[in-house]
Every structure is written in structure tokens, then in C-alpha cells.
Amino acid sequence: MRFRLLGVALVLLLAMSVPVAAATYETAIFEEPTTLNVFAGLGPQATVWNSYVTYGIYYGMLYGNAAPTWVWAPSLAADVPTPLKEVTEGGTTLYTSDVPIRTGIRWSDGTPFTADDVVFTYDTLLKFDADKLGGNWASYAPKTVLARVEKLSQYKVRFFLKKKPGLADWQYGILQAPIVQKKLWEPIVQKALKDADPVKSLLAADVKQPDAIGGLKFGRWERGAFFENVVNPYTSFRGETSEFFKNGGFRLSNPKLNFKWATTDPTPSGEVTLKYTEGPYVDNVIYRIYQNQNAAVLALLNGEVSYIFNSLGLQRGFQTQLQANPNVEIIRNNTNGFRYLSFNMRREPFSIKEFRQAIATLIDRDFVTKDVLQGVAFPLATVVPPGNAFWYNPEVKIWGQGMTRGERVQAAMELLKKAGFKWRKEPVIKDAKKDQYEPGEGLLLPNGEPVKPFEMLAPAPGYDPLRATFALWIERWVADLGIPLRVRLTDFNTISSKVYDEQDFDMYMLGWSLALFPDHIYLFFHSSQAEAGGFNAGGYNNPEFDKVAEALKDASDLETARKYAFEGQRFLAEEVPYIVLFDTPVMEAYRKDQVKYPYTQVLGGLQYVYGLQATVQLMK
Incomplete structure (x- = not known):
């Protein structure tokens, strides 16, 4: 095993300072997150470790893909976008589509989520040129396609497109951009626009308490030891149910928001193959930072963590070691x-x-x-x-x-x-x-x-x-x-x-x-x-x-x-x-005596769905 006793002792001593709540989902990561700034985290600092603990957890999008079947469905939107309509402005042909937004959703500071946040997000991407922001942003606001986004009401926006887009640019690109909170980011953006290098300024912005709309928000971060997310008290998704049908249909329902949506082709009918309800069911998530996979596997065997985040999966040499522990479950999933x-x-x-x-x-x-x-x-x-x-x-x-x-x-x-x-x-x-x-x-x-x-x-x-x-x-x-x-x-x-x-x-x-x-x-x-x-x-x-x-x-x-x-x-x-x-499959391991997931078979493995942090349940 490639570590010295001094290194192991350091990891364990630092871990002792980790707060433990009544219900904590303990996980392992191998690298520090690099930023709490989502523009940097999805741009030049895009790493899988950032996605596991920050922007993959905090932010929502108008539409997404529901795991584990990856059916395209509304997320922050209330329904599918209207069909593209051709319009003429000053002799220029554009295409428009309206998107209704769910009501009742709140940010982690209690502020309502509205059309203003959506318009602000896309306006920012256009002002800073998503290509220059780097990383993933270019696909969310391609300048050859997206012209602008306008607010029609508090809960409806209209997209203006320079050309009729295909799915790659539209449903799987523009409409899946992470939406940021206008209240938090507007002063940062205005300051950056006044600087000599606006893009550099925006990416360098020091965000100490990031905005969040999902089930978890930032708690605290002790570098070299652990990162902590805690429950977002204003989460609107707790109690939202996803149902997957054998015929390929999918249905979403959220009694709290009085929201229901289902696919029309096919219409959900017959046997339900999977049904789960959003939490979180934990008080917080701890991401213990280990030096390597050796140390993380040892922590899993000792029961210090319940799951190891690793985009490449377990090295084959660890699988036999883990299989010998009756409390450890090894899962195998296909990659895309x-x-x-x-x-x-x-x-x-x-x-x-x-x-x-x-x-x-x-x-x-x-x-x-x-x-x-x-x-x-x-x-x-x-x-x-x-x-x-x-x-x-x-x-x-x-x-x-x-x-x-x-x-x-x-x-x-x-x-x-x-x-x-x-x-x-x-x-x-x-x-x-x-x-x-x-x-x-x-x-x-x-x-x-x-x-x-x-x-x-x-x-x-x-x-x-x-x-x-x-x-x-x-x-x-x-x-x-x-x-x-x-x-x-x-x-x-x-x-x-x-x-x-x-x-x-x-x-x-x-x-x-x-x-x-x-x-x-x-x-x-x-x-x-x-x-x-x-x-x-x-x-x-x-x-x-x-x-x-x-x-x-x-x-x-x-x-x-x-x-x-x-x-x-x-x-x-x-x-x-x-x-x-x-x-080749991705191999992962978790403590089946500590946690229970709604499903474990999913393309890319549990790490691809961020360890199911909003739906994992602790074993009693």
C-alpha cells in the first residue's frame, strides 16, 4: 500500500475535527474542490471533484435528464418549451420559444426563484461571451444560436434564437444551463464588467457563500481535511416523486409545489419499474479528503465513510479486498x-x-x-x-x-x-x-x-x-x-x-x-x-x-x-x-450496512449522479 504512517495519521487527525450531525452521509474524495465560484467551476476550473460537492449539487437548470433512464424532462421549468416560432426583427429572421417556470421554488437564502434569475443567467453568458468563459459554458450559450432571453412574466421567459436549432444546441445545450441567483451575482457581474478584463474578474470572484437551489447548500470547508454541505432549509424539491414505467414513460409530481408532469410519448402506463422521492434524508454530507484510493478504501473498510467518489471507479486490486467484507457492496455499471x-x-x-x-x-x-x-x-x-x-x-x-x-x-x-x-x-x-x-x-x-x-x-x-x-x-x-x-x-x-x-x-x-x-x-x-x-x-x-x-x-x-x-x-x-x-465497467463500493440507495444500476455509476446525495437514506 502506497502511504506512510505519518500520512495516515494526518488524515485521521484532521478527520477528527469533522462535525457529525444526527444523520450524516459520510463520503470520501481524493482532491480538494478548487472554487465556490460556479463560473470558474464550470469554466477553466472544471473538475469532477468540484461537480461532486458544489455545482453538481447546488444548481438547477430549466430541463435535465432523469436518472437512471435519462429521460429528458422539466426541472426548474413547468412544462416543455413551446414549439419554435419564426419571427422577423428589422429584416432579420429569428426563432422564439416560451418556457414556463415552476412557482414556489426558493433559493437557499429564502429568495423566490423567478424569471429574473433565468434572464440574468443567459444575459450574463452573452455579455461575457460563453466561449471566453471556457469549459462547459460555450455549449450553454452558443453565440451562433442564442440571441437573447426576455422576461414575459414572473414565471415565463422567451428565448430568441438566431437559427432553428437541433436538439444538441437546444434541449441538450441552451436549456440545460445552470441557473444562478441574480441577487447574489448581479453586483459581482456589474463590478467585473467595469474591470479591464471582465472575464478574468468574473472567474476570480471570491464567493464565500454560494447560491443553491437544490436540497443541499454549502456548510463549511476545512482545506486538507473535509468539505461539508448541509440541508437547504428552503429546498422545494423535498417530497418530489419520480416514477419510471416499463413502457418508457416517466412522471414527476411535487405536492408541495402543486406540480405534475408526465411524458406524452409514451404516456406512462402499466408497470412502474422504479419510484423514488427526493429528500434529503440526511442532515449533512461530509466529503472527507484522502490522499489516495488506498486510504479511502481503508476508510470504507473501517466504516469511516459509506461511499467513495471516484470517476474512474475502483482499481481492480481493491475489489478482492473489499469483497471480503460482508458489509461492503460492490456495484458494476456500464459507461457511456x-x-x-x-x-x-x-x-x-x-x-x-x-x-x-x-x-x-x-x-x-x-x-x-x-x-x-x-x-x-x-x-x-x-x-x-x-x-x-x-x-x-x-x-x-x-x-x-x-x-x-x-x-x-x-x-x-x-x-x-x-x-x-x-x-x-x-x-x-x-x-x-x-x-x-x-x-x-x-x-x-x-x-x-x-x-x-x-x-x-x-x-x-x-x-x-x-x-x-x-x-x-x-x-x-x-x-x-x-x-x-x-x-x-x-x-x-x-x-x-x-x-x-x-x-x-x-x-x-x-x-x-x-x-x-x-x-x-x-x-x-x-x-x-x-x-x-x-x-x-x-x-x-x-x-x-x-x-x-x-x-x-x-x-x-x-x-x-x-x-x-x-x-x-x-x-x-x-x-x-x-x-x-x-x-469496461465502472466499479464502485459502498457500505450496505450504513446506506441505502433508490437504485444502483445507472449509466456511469453512482458517481455520475453525485452519489445520490438527495435520495440516499441511512440505515437505522
Whole structure:
């Protein structure tokens, strides 16, 4: 274990000064938060540690995504925005949309939340230029889209947009900006605007008691020891219930605010799969600051903390140690990303759809992830991971699913024959179910010419042993059909340069981390992205798919976007420009004898939903 006795003693002595209330949710973090200034915390000082203890907890937005299914829903808003309406101002075409705001919500100082806070927030982002604020702010107020926001009444605002936006800029961008309190920030903003460098001044503002609208607010901070949040006495969300239905419907209700809202497509009906009610159910949350994961795991084992915040999850070496403690529960969740294999579709045979389908059929994800990698990774086969439930299409085709090795060889062979491929020595299938077959040799193109030897670029074991392992198994499997593939294990920068800069490759293996809104369906596969430097490095080009991808990108409502996201996934499953292979889970641990969560299965893990601080309950 990498720590000295002196370091451990220091951590424990400092922890002794932590206040303990009647009901305290004790957690562990590894880094200090850096600021209480939300503009800095979401800008140049954006860190995951800040999000866990400050802006991820204190602030609300007009709309958000309800975990664990991530359905898009009102948060501070009272209903969905009105449809975009085209207007003309001084010869300029703009688009407007009205957003109603919930009544009865208060800030942590008791001040009512109104349209003034919303207008002030967006006005500030425009005055300071969200791009210059850095970090996340640019996506919340893109200057090419957002013109201004006006107050229509105390509880209604109107957005003016320079162009008709798609979901990425609108529902998943502008409408999800954290809203700040005008009362607190207006004097700070006015002072900053008078300074020589307004942006620098705003980001440097020293906020000692930040505004909060959620269930928790700032308590105190002893640097190097702990950070504390306490219950917001004016929270309006305590008692708010979220219901998730098996048919995909979602319903919100808050008796305190006399507020109800539900999805219309689908309308909630039938079985309720999850229902939980907001708290907080604790008096305060303590974030003990430990030097490393070793010290935090020891604290968890000793019962000093109930949960460890860690965006990367538990290191594998700690899992066995924690599993030995009957009071510790280890949970495993998918991440929103994937690692994949792709082709240069500007070249033969990769330009032939059936060839790509045959390769996909030969790959046994389950075997590699479960038998070879011993569960370190999990199989994945779709460009939208199942964990992103609202956008995931569960009905797309998975090539080779449930087949034996022999059946895979037989099915791949039939696909190649369908496209006109032949062999110098054709494979012989004796009993596919029993894996009895003779491999083929010398695959020939439909024009009769031999398929020339080609290579797959894949990360070396030192960078990613999982992808290296997959690559070597793929090389072995395709050899059964006489496909002359050779794996070249190399460094990441070489692959990236060959694929994205030079576009000089045959096949390659890389990975992506994704956003909740699946605009990557457009970015990774639309023909406009196929030039050097674009995301469509493989050069996939299908005019019919382009129309679907464009419709997804330009869709201005969720129902339409979801329809085209599903259709795009069907296209890509059939066309196979990518073969999605696997991803690695995030592993977390908590004390099941101390805390109870409304759910533990969620994309990105509990850390992605800030440790469920507003809904966790302490065990009695």
C-alpha cells in the first residue's frame, strides 16, 4: 500500500475535527474542490471533484435528464418549451420559444426563484461571451444560436434564437444551463464588467457563500481535511416523486409545489419499474479528503465513510479486498462509450458490405470478455450503448449472436459467397453446431483477384491490453475464411495519425466516450465528416443514411429525434461501418450496512449522479 504512517495519521487527525450531525452521509474524495465560484467551476476550473460537492449539487437548470433512464424532462421549468416560432426583427429572421417556470421554488437564502434569475443567467453568458468563459459554458450559450432571453412574466421567459436549432444546441445545450441567483451575482457581474478584463474578474470572484437551489447548500470547508454541505432549509424539491414505467414513460409530481408532469410519448402506463422521492434524508454530507484510493478504501473498510467518489471507479486490486467484507457492496455499471473496429471503406474489400458483415459475424465478444478477459470488460454491439436507455434501440441486428464457432464460420462464408467472393480452397463445413469444419485458404475478390494481405492497427498491450487481446483473436478467427489479416500493435498516436490525419489504413481499433444525446450517429458516419480531420475516418458514404443522420441532427423535438436515432442505429447495424466490441465497467463500493440507495444500476455509476446525495437514506 502506497502511504506512510505519518500520512495516515494526518488524515485521521484532521478527520477528527469533522462535525457529525444526527444523520450524516459520510463520503470520501481524493482532491480538494478548487472554487465556490460556479463560473470558474464550470469554466477553466472544471473538475469532477468540484461537480461532486458544489455545482453538481447546488444548481438547477430549466430541463435535465432523469436518472437512471435519462429521460429528458422539466426541472426548474413547468412544462416543455413551446414549439419554435419564426419571427422577423428589422429584416432579420429569428426563432422564439416560451418556457414556463415552476412557482414556489426558493433559493437557499429564502429568495423566490423567478424569471429574473433565468434572464440574468443567459444575459450574463452573452455579455461575457460563453466561449471566453471556457469549459462547459460555450455549449450553454452558443453565440451562433442564442440571441437573447426576455422576461414575459414572473414565471415565463422567451428565448430568441438566431437559427432553428437541433436538439444538441437546444434541449441538450441552451436549456440545460445552470441557473444562478441574480441577487447574489448581479453586483459581482456589474463590478467585473467595469474591470479591464471582465472575464478574468468574473472567474476570480471570491464567493464565500454560494447560491443553491437544490436540497443541499454549502456548510463549511476545512482545506486538507473535509468539505461539508448541509440541508437547504428552503429546498422545494423535498417530497418530489419520480416514477419510471416499463413502457418508457416517466412522471414527476411535487405536492408541495402543486406540480405534475408526465411524458406524452409514451404516456406512462402499466408497470412502474422504479419510484423514488427526493429528500434529503440526511442532515449533512461530509466529503472527507484522502490522499489516495488506498486510504479511502481503508476508510470504507473501517466504516469511516459509506461511499467513495471516484470517476474512474475502483482499481481492480481493491475489489478482492473489499469483497471480503460482508458489509461492503460492490456495484458494476456500464459507461457511456465503446471500443470498436472499423474499416477504410474507400478500399476493397472493406467497401463491400457483406465483407464487413462477415467479419462482424466471426467475432465472439462474449467469449473474449468472459472467458479470456475474465469479466474485466463487457460485450457491447451497438453504437448507442444500452445504458443510454432513452436513445438505445434494442431491436438492432447483432451479427453472429448466439452462434457456435462453426455456425459463425458457416454464416460468414454464406455472406461472402452472396457478394461473389471465392476461395482457392473453399472452407468445408462438416457439422457447424459441433464446430467441425475445415478452414479455407486464399480468399478471392468478386472479380477473381486475390485479396491482398492487409493490416489492422490496434493499441499495444502497454496502452490497452484489452483491445490488443481482441485484435489478436480477430486475426485468428478471420484466418478460418482465408482472410489475410495481420495485426499491427502500435501506440495510440500512430493509430490516430494514420486514421484521422493521413487516412492511410486498412482497419483500425479505437474507442469513444459519448454524450447522452446521440449526435455521434451523425458525426461519426455522415459523408460530410469523411474528409481528413473529420470524425468519419473510414469514409462511410450512404446517401440514404445521410438523410436519416441529418434528420436526427436537425430534429427539434425529442420524439422525432428518437425516431431517427433508432432508424440510424438500424442502418448502422446492417451496414457495419463500425463493429462495436466492448467497454469496461465502472466499479464502485459502498457500505450496505450504513446506506441505502433508490437504485444502483445507472449509466456511469453512482458517481455520475453525485452519489445520490438527495435520495440516499441511512440505515437505522
